[in-house]
Amino acid sequence: MSRKTKKMSASEFEQSLAQNQLAKWSRWLEIIIPAYVFGKSWGIAEPKNLALFKAQFPPFLIEATEFLKNIYHFQSVYVQRFVATTCGALLGGVVVGLLSILFHYILNDRKYLDSLRFTAVTIIPVAILNGILSHGLQTLVDNLQTQSVDSLKMALVISPLAYLIFIGLLYLASLWTMGRRTGVRTSRRIWLMIAGLTLLGGYLAAGLMITPDEWVKLIPILTRS
Amino acid sequence: MLLDKQRFIDLHKYTILAAAGYYLAGVFLLKRLDYAIFAIFVVALFNLFHLSFYLGRLKLAALNWILPVIVALLTMDKVLTKVPGIILPHLVWVLILSLIPLVILLVGQTNTKPSSKKRISIIKIRIIVQLLIFGLYLYLSAYTWIVGGKTELFFWGIVNVFTVALAPFFCGRILCGWICPNATLQDALYKNLSFKRPISKLPEKITSQSQTSKMWLSGKVDRHAPYLPFTLLITWFIVFFLETIFDLTPEVWYPLVFAYGLFSVSLLLPWRKFCTYFCWLSAYRSLASQNSLWRLHFNRKKCKSCKICVAEAVCPFYIDIRNLEDEMPATCCNCFSCVDACPHQGVITFKRPPKN
Numbered sequence: 225m226s227r228k229t230k231k232m233s234a235s236e237f238e239q240s241l242a243q244n245q246l247a248k249w250s251r252w253l254e255i256i257i258p259a260y261v262f263g264k265s266w267g268i269a270e271p272k273n274l275a276l277f278k279a280q281f282p283p284f285l286i287e288a289t290e291f292l293k294n295i296y297h298f299q300s301v302y303v304q305r306f307v308a309t310t311c312g313a314l315l316g317g318v319v320v321g322l323l324s325i326l327f328h329y330i331l332n333d334r335k336y337l338d339s340l341r342f343t344a345v346t347i348i349p350v351a352i353l354n355g356i357l358s359h360g361l362q363t364l365v366d367n368l369q370t371q372s373v374d375s376l377k378m379a380l381v382i383s384p385l386a387y388l389i390f391i392g393l394l395y396l397a398s399l400w401t402m403g404r405r406t407g408v409r410t411s412r413r414i415w416l417m418i419a420g421l422t423l424l425g426g427y428l429a430a431g432l433m434i435t436p437d438e439w440v441k442l443i444p445i446l447t448r449s
Numbered sequence: 450m451l452l453d454k455q456r457f458i459d460l461h462k463y464t465i466l467a468a469a470g471y472y473l474a475g476v477f478l479l480k481r482l483d484y485a486i487f488a489i490f491v492v493a494l495f496n497l498f499h500l501s502f503y504l505g506r507l508k509l510a511a512l513n514w515i516l517p518v519i520v521a522l523l524t525m526d527k528v529l530t531k532v533p534g535i536i537l538p539h540l541v542w543v544l545i546l547s548l549i550p551l552v553i554l555l556v557g558q559t560n561t562k563p564s565s566k567k568r569i570s571i572i573k574i575r576i577i578v579q580l581l582i583f584g585l586y587l588y589l590s591a592y593t594w595i596v597g598g599k600t601e602l603f604f605w606g607i608v609n610v611f612t613v614a615l616a617p618f619f620c621g622r623i624l625c626g627w628i629c630p631n632a633t634l635q636d637a638l639y640k641n642l643s644f645k646r647p648i649s650k651l652p653e654k655i656t657s658q659s660q661t662s663k664m665w666l667s668g669k670v671d672r673h674a675p676y677l678p679f680t681l682l683i684t685w686f687i688v689f690f691l692e693t694i695f696d697l698t699p700e701v702w703y704p705l706v707f708a709y710g711l712f713s714v715s716l717l718l719p720w721r722k723f724c725t726y727f728c729w730l731s732a733y734r735s736l737a738s739q740n741s742l743w744r745l746h747f748n749r750k751k752c753k754s755c756k757i758c759v760a761e762a763v764c765p766f767y768i769d770i771r772n773l774e775d776e777m778p779a780t781c782c783n784c785f786s787c788v789d790a791c792p793h794q795g796v797i798t799f800k801r802p803p804k805n
Contacts, residue, residue: 250678402740
């Protein structure tokens, strides 16, 4: 929504920001928090579950965060985990930033920063999906000895697919409702949905989810573990 | 015995306190628990939720206390435990906890006239949902500590996904109004406690920084609605980084901090101030709820300015609906308390935004 359509003038807005520094920063956190949640899952892979993370998420994203993490290796486990999470979050920010360029072009009714906020807030369902998948992998690796191959297949291949379909629908709903809430015309909302579907398709094509081929390769690794 | 408002509250307060002591001892020390204990919590909180209704109808309030007695008798041969053993002492304790308020309410006298104000249906439904989820949480938490497994983690996982990914698009931040066990405890019990809170007033810097932000994204502006920038800045980021970095999720975070920690800290501040200014869960939902379609709307033309819906007494998040141009901001938890408080028809309604 452009500033002209709102009832507060630009000068009032600037004045209110001048009075309230924290609120000003919270405007940035509207972008940073979803991007952080979206990307942190890529950064928290550990050597014991790296193969699984590469199979579950697009390998190039995991490799990119691994590269960033290994630029300087800290002795402290906690500092290293902080670095790992931050690297994932940074990458998440980059992806959100790139996607927002497309959204900005589609929305075409607001400043770029507002399009970025729009992209960040609507991507929360996909961030939740990433969180579910990474938590699932970690829990699975911790309880590997008690799992049968069938239950592993269910946890790694079949359940995530159900999550993807469910969360994918939520993501599209999120785009639609945010468009509706911020006064985006119906035709442009349809384009937003197409862009959202493209993102999900692209994410899937890039390597999200464990394919049957990857599963066959993973069985010996899991059995050895 | 004359049961005025304060005594009614005290009776339920001390019952809850005794039940909490039994619950915590059962979960952490004895590793065994009667199922009726969950019913005791639910009934005590139910009566407190409907304080104004039951204050003039003590016999009806007493009837509710039959529920835990029935549950205790029906489940007398079952105890939540890993090791089977003696059941009788636990059963006696649970029966005492249920029968004392039952008898006191039966023999008690009241000077209060029965309230004629009817609660709106959605509030009744909300209270039942809140209490069922509260009971479920207590059970799952006890189950996790006594029997083992990750049931409680699963509960919070479902709650997280539902309240961050699913609910916000349609009806906003319902975690804080309908689901959170801490919110239930605060709305029913803590709100009625009259002791002076250790932190009775928050520093001006916190409240002012939290109450004047703008919601450009959702297109609506409420200068007085806390949008939680203080929470976003000070709490959310630090807390979530700590959770990930120290890998606190399974051992410490969900089993202890998420509920017991919040229950305790919330007692230090006035009603719902913790949720309003510091809760990181609440802040994240506020962010995710910016696109919620269904919101409470305010019709200024129909408002009679009776000020019964004043924020401090009614709204958990201290949003004064009279300050709004037409609808509630994303921080509204859709508890419908303002709708319930308003004595006039059609002033506050729940609907989708107009197309333009």
